[in-house]
Amino acid sequence: MSNMKTGNDLSMFEKLPDEFLSLVIQTLVSEEPDGSSMKQLSLTSRRLRSRCLPALFQQVSVDCAHHQTSVPPPASWPFVRTLVLFGSFTTYSGFHMGNFLGTLLHLVMLRKICFRNLKGGVCWLHLEQLCNTPAFRVLEIMESSAFRRSDFWFPPDTCHTKFPLTGFIYTIQDPYVSDWNENRRPALPRRCYMAPLFLALHQRLEVLHLPSAMAPLEQMASLDWPSLRELKLYDEHCEADPNIFARLCSRMPRLRILDLRFFHTGPSTQTLIWAPDPSLTAPLSNIETVYLPYPDPKDALYAHLPSTLRKLHLVDCPRYYRFNVKLTETIDGFTKPYLVTASDLLGIFDEMPGPFTALEQLEVAFKADANERLLSRHIVTTFPNLRFLQLHRYRSEGESESDNETAVESIGHDISDLLHLRHLRLYINLPKDDFRYPVSEEGSCDTRVASSEELTDLFYGYAMTIAQNCGPALHTIDFLSTWIYRRQVWTRWFISRGGKGHIVVERCRDESGDFFLPSVCYLSDPS
Template identity: 30%
Template structure:
């Protein structure tokens, strides 16, 4: 068998956990299978990272995706005031060394994706030296940060970015649980603004916590390559204009997800308010996800015919407010009744829509809503409905709806 056929076999065996056994049969197969066997590696870091507490250097030439999981004992120091072991600052991670990572990652020629994070909901910060080290590696295309605070002590100066003129990062994901404390939110927001602003010429996919999103950076710059934008978390409170206008400098956007949880003292806001003069800025949009849509929002009557996936949902899902209210005490869930959702769907012209997700409370318009779905979206192939009874727990009839032939 030639090398291409063997590589295809290796790719099939790897998800089924059969490649490890095959690679142990002889030296030749072991050598050929190394790039597939060690394509994705996970490194658990519980003490300061060094050459002896990291991935063996013999594997570096084969790694394409690297996941670094922070398991140091100082993660919970901010909450429990524990003794510190690897840092003098309880807010900052002390086990990840930027200088070591910069040297190590540059010795991984196949490396395309780096993920760093931890699994607890704690206030634990990632310093600029680590972020700088990863972003400056020219072969990386995707960088994901999970759970960390983003440079909470000091934002990098704009003069130190761009970090590496040869770097061409296309995907930047920063996902974090909504924090009660909002520690150093202004510093984190400024740091994010510096970083993503420097990457705007190459970024195609961007995910950020909505409450830390650098709104001024979105508004002032052009994002000519961006295809996907996801903002999730608390509704951003630092905006003084319609959100659709703020992110209008993204003409090639194809996927937009705005998943905002609403604090109890905040009401939902239209993305395109009535009587506001705007132009729909995303002519190539194919996917739209919006939490708590407003029936007065002008956005929905201006969606392009290219739309293929549409989701109107609660954030978090309304079932959590019903079944586990203690977990959602900070938020409220103004879930739409069927009649309001019917108004929105009736204004949408999406002839090629293939997937639709809805979350609503049934009322007198329930049957009309379900009937309109079949009539308005003839190309629909996937439908997901989260349908709730009214608070009085009244019975809701199930209707039979047939799609037109």
């Protein structure tokens, strides 16, 4: 795009069908944060302008120090959905300089306001000035975990309900990443300075995202959350009370998404939501998505999941392959988790009152044992309409490469009855591809490391084996390598079928990384 300067160069986009033009615009949004090419494209014709402006102005950033002169232009007003405010104020009057607040009244689609690294933090004055924005419903605060703030406070005789907020998101910009010989982030504060605000809004909030270590769980469990439908807790979790989540969920009758994207730093080695205690009850009839790291087979949660469940992720987060080596003491600050076996996972699924015909996504991690085949068959019968399946299969003691090949063949055969399966992701935990730390480790040379060419050939064979067993809906298979490519990477393979059912397996050159904490990320707009 940067080289297309003539009208003829740009006018060729005018001839593109809508679906292809949408792909071009999506690519420009992701590849060019400054939007320079899209601005140029929007000047070509009325049609391109109508397609580019909504994407170009979906998010607008304003430096608080110059807010009076950096208001969004009138052409953007109908399209702005997210406003990012950053920097610092030059006076104590907040947004009163210029016509900034008057402009906000025209942003009728502005749903989310995000404060990013605001010097001094967010205070009552800022929110009071913004609360008249017509569609403002979601507040996000993005900050470094190193910031230490004074608690948010309400002036005397203030009506808490004047804020129109239904969503509160607190995003730390430096999630904890632990690797060999890297600087580790200091531990998170054990409180969120904005807690007085979101606790005061407990009757109204529908979406709440917090770092788990900063969430006042005891206070939250003492309040009713009648409207909350989405709870996300991420990063460190050090809570020792085994009943805290059952008590918390019992206060959330409309909860639809329970997303615990955290890792344990306290005494727990698994995630327990609902201890087998008959005195505790949790209304789970509306739950659609559950995301839990290192599930506990004793958890009573699974027996109460509704048949309308749509997504279930029982994951190894942090990734177990980093703990599954001798040098685990390098992962300091983390509690070594307990990974369920195939038998444990089978027991969890047996507790679930299936079949779950609405479930479309399933992600599980387990250590192989004698019940592995029963597990995969049970997955097929209990979740017959899966469209996405991710399996992290950690080999049992003494398994060889031939055992891995047999396991892949069995998986391909067992899931062949998933007629709607479109995307399969597998981690096979190959002996030649074991994760290694970049230091000498006793015994690390006992296992030969495969070459990248060998691994590519192996993954091609695995993909072909699975494709030959599965139906025509399957078109994508990903395999995870933890060492051979000198990084943790998912390689992607596309499946197509030619004439007479001939199967073609092609490797995609686009690769995605696998992270130690794969689910810690910037949290997006819940709307």
